[in-house]
Amino acid sequence: MREAYHAELASISAALVRIANLTGSAMGRATSALLDADLQLAESVIAAHGQVDDLHRDLEQLAIEVLARQQPVATDLRVVVTSLRMSADLERCGVLAQHVAQVARRRYPGHAVPQDLRRTVLEMGQLAQRLMAQAAEVIVTHDVEAALQLEKDDDRMDELHRMVFQHLLDERWQHGVETAVDVTLTGRYYERFADHAVSVARRVVYLTTGEHPAGPPGTPPAG
């Protein structure tokens, strides 16, 4: 019985990691689609989202079955409940990657991101993907220090997000309102994606130490 239980917990954790990996990769491809105005790639990110959705549903079903069958208490209960929350975070990240791809698709064959913001958006996309990879690692290792590091790394995302807004609000902005709208939304998608990755890491800290790390997971720079 205990053994079966631990096998189930392990498979919940493995599913979380798998979803985190798929989601990080989706955001990476969505960023390429956005920067290269690559319609086919954008479509493939949007289409692949269904698969991640199915994984989520399976995972949540499994977690609820474990609660019902194993009746965990104390730490074990915390593990299962926290997994459900991580799953919700990751689900949202998947939707955000899809949104980035949708911006690319909507502006095709045009580019949603002007040349002078390409480098910043590229860095946001790469950082988002890296934060998610770190979050996946932390789910496996339960390494509190790495989890707290992730939160520090997210500061760079907030900085990049601020840079995007500074650029948008610069009087010399010459890309018109449609591009301003796209850039505003896209910037927010990356920032929210990173917040959810941080949130996953914070939940691991809570699981491991029993305490919520201080401070909320990022506040929007211009929202």
Next chain:
Amino acid sequence: MREAYHAELASISAALVRIANLTGSAMGRATSALLDADLQLAESVIAAHGQVDDLHRDLEQLAIEVLARQQPVATDLRVVVTSLRMSADLERCGVLAQHVAQVARRRYPGHAVPQDLRRTVLEMGQLAQRLMAQAAEVIVTHDVEAALQLEKDDDRMDELHRMVFQHLLDERWQHGVETAVDVTLTGRYYERFADHAVSVARRVVYLTTGEHPAGPPGTPPAG
């Protein structure tokens, strides 16, 4: 024992309703602050968020205690797990109301919403508040028909959101990029707020019927 248990479930539900009411009211006041450029009101919405946050934490603590102590199965288990998810939805709505107030504060003494969009934004704010009031009602009544109606009422929010984007992308837009950014973000805050209210209602449908209602809770019109 059963009686104590049902009293605990009732207090979880009462806490959800209380938070939904506070959150709806926060969005109403944030909208007034935004439309009237009322700094004091904006500050009060931002400051009041801490109280809602405390209520959330208490509620989640209670739900986890109920899981540990009462070891619910089947429907009872579903009720507690679903309450945790509704709590997360409502928490997010509180943050979104705060974001609207922050836009008002940032632009003070200026107006973030130009005259020609006032009526649309007012309707978005009122609809958001109404959807949340409906969601609170549905939490109490478990009325599936009312829950599904909420989803239909949210269609109007999507329509308003589309109208905002049409206006932004109209060549005759003359309010500059800063206002375009504010309006883009604010429109998204209202739309996400409504999505979460719909999500609460959908969870009630799941609780009551055991089935997930068809279709995702709204897709962004221009995201």
